Amino acid sequence: MVGAVSPQRASTIELVATEADAGVRLDKLLAQRIDTLSRARIQALIRAGNVAGAGGATIGDGSYRVKPGEAFAVNVPEPEPAEPVGEAIALDVVYEDDDLIVIDKPAQLVVHPAPGHESGTLVNALIAHCGESLSGIGGVKRPGIVHRLDKGTSGLLVVAKNDAAHRGLSEQFAAHGTDGRMQRAYLALVWGKPLRPRGMIDARLARSQSNRTKIAVTRGAGGRHAVTHYEVLGTFDTAAGPVSLLRLELETGRTHQIRVHLAHVAHPVLGDATYASGFKAKAAKLDEPARAALAALDRQALHAAELGFEHPITGKSLRFERPLPADMQALLEALQGD
Template sequence: MEEKNLIVTEQEQGKRLDVYLTSALDISRSYAQQLIQRQGVTVNGKDAKANRRLNEGDRVKAVIEVQEEYKVVPQDIPLDIVYEDKDIIVINKARGMVVHPAAGNPDGTLVNALLYHCQGELSGINGVIRPGIVHRLDKDTSGVMVAAKTDEAHKGLAEQIKAHSAHRTYWALVHGNISEERGIVDAPIGRHPKDRIKMAVTFKGGREAVTHFKVLKRYGDYTWVECKLETGRTHQIRVHMAYIHHPVVNDPLYGYKKDDFPIEGQALHSHCLDLVHPITGKAMHFEAPAPADFLACLKRAEEKD
């Protein structure tokens, strides 16, 4: 068992307890409700119901099960395959899909789907929980990502990501009207000093993080931007855009609490991936078109303009 101690921020005020735990612990809502029902969650030292509305400063303690090993089984889950050969597979990941099994998400993940589709032929470098996974996307970030079928391909892809020679381009809808046409956020990222679930810009102990952004379209109080990662820190775009006071729309961790957009999770999409094939050496470009919910957010922003 593992104890998680959380403090509700101003942005999280007003959320139901079960909804808050879903984003704060990156677990499913049903698992959050199970924790509450079996009295594994307290608010300010007292048991609470799932529909309790939280206030800024509330102290939430959750005791969750920690499983060192999961039995990861192949599952026949539909995949949107962008490209595939005997060495790599490129997927357009759906928003809401968890990449690999973890507490609260033991199955139904991208890994389960890949095991079924690839008939177990995936790189074993990252162990039985994350076979083939070279990089990841947050649960509520959609878009293109690559997985490795062989250890040799995995090593080649990992080296490109480490050397920043593989380029990832994202689309995001953010709050505010960004005046510059383009810019660079160069600010180190580390674990948030008070909320251990979150990341934050921190100049003491943070790791180098660089995000390049370009304005694609302005909608008055919102801006559609393209972001290119020079580094790949956890939640990097979400943290950096919030740091420059333009948080991603509907971001449950770093955004504003009263967003009115037709999307579950942050309006962030992995649009393009450029890499060199780890075996053939061929330069490759992959794209995942913006999903319907992201396009609906752009339409809503235009209507608000």
């Protein structure tokens, strides 16, 4: 059966176009018929000369329109060694099987290597932890990152181990839960008390024009559609004024979305050095235990507490919850006693 191959080693997949496939793009046909490979991976294989048609002639154009009865052979090379390399970094593994892994990411752990963070990342840790169970994402033995958490945000994150799982999870995250398969919720401690116990923040986001490292709310048709839903779980009266514990659900998944949206409605996340810098004077008014707990937090008080999705291979519904980490729990208790 087409698609029933192991990406762990070099293999060749053969298939024949049917009458119903007439005129379909080659890359689309192969992606539809080979469920272990993403369309991006298929396109890369075509560009690399790994797809042959009649008589073994290489087809290097994914837009090639297929004809009924045409036979194709797809050569899937053995995955290349991972770059970056694996590093022995302790992980809090919540769930793991042959296709994916769910971890509770600690704060300050960067997800993916980038300038300034070439090593010591979650990807480095996963390469070492998963070892040979990584069967290749895009032809490389590396974990497939389908969503990210900011460096200072803790909580649940799912990662694919192979192309098929990466493809299925990516589809669910692209839908942002609108098809009912995926659920995500965060807990945050924010300044102030929202006027309503439940509400929605609908504000478009774009890269800030004054500071390209920041995201900002933009007016009019510019920027990207972004919606955040919130629920007030509790409010605490402190010497610096009210502080609220919110549960938040994303209808879209934009960079820094929760942090920017909450700052936009004047309820920024405690400890957020980027979007709550104007609240330093307020933080200084907290009583000593709360000030010490906030200083010890040294990050935004934001935690990815709930994650649910449909297993991309088995179809089974999976749901996970993780309580507040110790630093946020300590801050919450200090605020309650303020």
